[in-house]
Amino acid sequence: xxxxxxxxxxxxxxxxxxxxxxxxxxxxxxxxxxxxxxxxxxxxxxxxxxxxxxxxxxxxxxxxxxxxxxxxxxxxxxxxxxxxxxxxxxxxxxxxxxxxxxxxxxxxxxxxxxxxxxxxxxxxxxxxxxxxxxxxxxxxxxxxxxxxxxxxxxxxxxxxxxxxxxxxxxxxxxxxxxxxxxxxxxxxxxxxxxxxxx
Amino acid sequence: xxxxxxxxxxxxxxxxxxxxxxxxxxxxxxxxxxxxxxxxxxxxxxxxxxxxxxxxxxxxxxxxxxxxxxxxxxxxxxxxxxxxxxxxxxxxxxxxxxxxxxxxxxxxxxxxxxxxxxxxxxxxxxxxxxxxxxxxxxxxxxxxxxxxxxxxxxxxxxxxxxxxxxxxxxxxxxxxxxxxxxxxxxxxxxxxxxxxxx
Numbered sequence: 001x002x003x004x005x006x007x008x009x010x011x012x013x014x015x016x017x018x019x020x021x022x023x024x025x026x027x028x029x030x031x032x033x034x035x036x037x038x039x040x041x042x043x044x045x046x047x048x049x050x051x052x053x054x055x056x057x058x059x060x061x062x063x064x065x066x067x068x069x070x071x072x073x074x075x076x077x078x079x080x081x082x083x084x085x086x087x088x089x090x091x092x093x094x095x096x097x098x099x100x101x102x103x104x105x106x107x108x109x110x111x112x113x114x115x116x117x118x119x120x121x122x123x124x125x126x127x128x129x130x131x132x133x134x135x136x137x138x139x140x141x142x143x144x145x146x147x148x149x150x151x152x153x154x155x156x157x158x159x160x161x162x163x164x165x166x167x168x169x170x171x172x173x174x175x176x177x178x179x180x181x182x183x184x185x186x187x188x189x190x191x192x193x194x195x196x197x198x
Numbered sequence: 199x200x201x202x203x204x205x206x207x208x209x210x211x212x213x214x215x216x217x218x219x220x221x222x223x224x225x226x227x228x229x230x231x232x233x234x235x236x237x238x239x240x241x242x243x244x245x246x247x248x249x250x251x252x253x254x255x256x257x258x259x260x261x262x263x264x265x266x267x268x269x270x271x272x273x274x275x276x277x278x279x280x281x282x283x284x285x286x287x288x289x290x291x292x293x294x295x296x297x298x299x300x301x302x303x304x305x306x307x308x309x310x311x312x313x314x315x316x317x318x319x320x321x322x323x324x325x326x327x328x329x330x331x332x333x334x335x336x337x338x339x340x341x342x343x344x345x346x347x348x349x350x351x352x353x354x355x356x357x358x359x360x361x362x363x364x365x366x367x368x369x370x371x372x373x374x375x376x377x378x379x380x381x382x383x384x385x386x387x388x389x390x391x392x393x394x395x396x
Contacts, residue, residue: 007245007252007264014245018227029216031288033246034253034262041250045243047205047212048231052239054205054231064232066205090229 008034060123060131062107064089072096072105079103084139085128085155086109087148095141103139111142111151120154128155132162139149142170144189206232210225258329260305260322262287270294270303277301277331282337283326285309285346293339299336304329309340309349326353330360338366342387 008030013024033041036164057063058070065071072092072158074079082103086092108123138159142148156166172190173182182190206228233240247311256268257262270276270290280301284290290303306321330336336357338358340346354364370388371380380388 004255005262005264005268007249008262010245011249014242019230020223020226025218027276027288027291028218028247033249033288034287041246044212045246047208048239048243049206050235050244051231053229055203059370064203066203070203079223089228089232090225091386093225 037131057107061105062089062109062127063105077102080134081136082139083132083135083137084115084141086141087143091141101139103137109153111147112154113147113187123151125155127156129158132164135164137165137167140166142168144169144171230339251347255305259303260287260307260325261303262292278332279334280337281326281330281333281335282339285341289339299337301335309345310352311345318374321349323353323356326358330357330362333362335363335365338364340366342367342369 011030011033011179012023012026015029016023021029033044051119054066055064056066058065058073059068060073061070063070063072067074079102082101083106084095084101084103085106085108086095087108087110089107092107095101095105104126104134106124108125110118110123112118112123138155140152140155142152154170159166170193171186172193173179173186179187201249209228209231210221210224213219213227214221219227231242252264253262254264256263256271257266258271259268261268261270265272277300280299281304282293282299282301283304283306285306285308287305290305293299293303304322304326305322306326308316308321310316310321336353338353340350340351341372350366357364368391369384370391371377371384377385
């Protein structure tokens with residue numbers, strides 16, 4: 001640390017409170033900002049303030065937006081009959097990156113986790129059920145773990161009786177890796193979900 | 199990207215303009231900030247503004263400080279007869295971390311690099327020479343590269359005639375690595391600078 005320079009210490013502490021940024025990186029970033037012109041830091045600060053003040057949740061899908069309704073929900077090009085259910089807003093952006101999905105999203109803002117006191121009522125599940133009119137497939141795109149499996153099953157139990165198809169993302173060996181480096185749980189999922197070569 | 203959410207896009211762009219932060223990390227950090235309470239971003243912004251507004255250069259050593267004279271220069275505990283010359287303010291903090299040096303510093307704010315148009319007059323060299331009264335050793339702690347070697351030689355030519363001892367950091371094999379993984383330039387420096395085992 002640059003001993004006693006309080007503004008520098010405060011910046012390093014703030015930056016290193018962010019995920020994946022350690023003390024050493026935080027210090028390097030702080031010096032980087034100091035070596036830039038003042039305008040850089042001023043704009044950075046403005047961007048931060050406008051981020052938390054302008055971004056709110058879409059009233060339909062609960063993804064982040066700076067309008068009342070997000071660009072995806074209000075787009076005429078998106079198919080209204082397919083709904084992809086995700087845990088958080090960041091998941092929307094990762095799925096959008098694939099350019100594979102042209103339906104709508106619904107962000108749950110968490111998964112059911114009774115151990116941590118997160119019950120179905122804490123999530124946007126009621127809001128999901130209320131917007132299923134006209135939907136013929138709900139795709140559950142949650143992370144492959146126990147809490148998400150419980151959540152998926154809970155949703156399936158509610159949605160299936162409505163006569164709507166409910167699917168989930170395939171689990172298996174990620175592209176670019178090999179069987180050798182897959183853990184056995186992943187491998188057994190990949191076996192379970194094996195597909196016919198046609 | 200969360201398409202169309204301009205405040206998010208701007209934050210991602212700003213964060214990914216920082217060194218070692220790619221688009222994907224920037225996005226993760228942006229979502230992290232959004233998931234925190236508003237106060238976190240507001241404080242972050244204030245820290246940034248106060249960083250660039252409060253931090254300036256020490257009038258003696260040209261290290262960053264939020265006073266006129268930095269804590270090191272104004273400390274009574276530091277030895278005034280040893281001066282360690284570094285390229286940038288961050289180098290001061292790295293050397294301070296070692297707890298090995300109890301003298302004063304002088305920050306050059308760069309090294310001589312005629313290719314990039316950086317001449318001795320662009321650095322704090324005149325200021326260095328003017329504060330050598332009472333100094334009996336100048337330690338050149340510059341990075342091991344050609345420009346720094348040129349700068350070190352330039353400084354030596356100016357300082358030696360004043361009867362002041364001038365030293366530089368030892369080059370060699372870093373601790374924790376092995377000869378096998380050292381490049382030959384480092385290895386030849388280590389040979390050159392070999393020390394007697396007593």
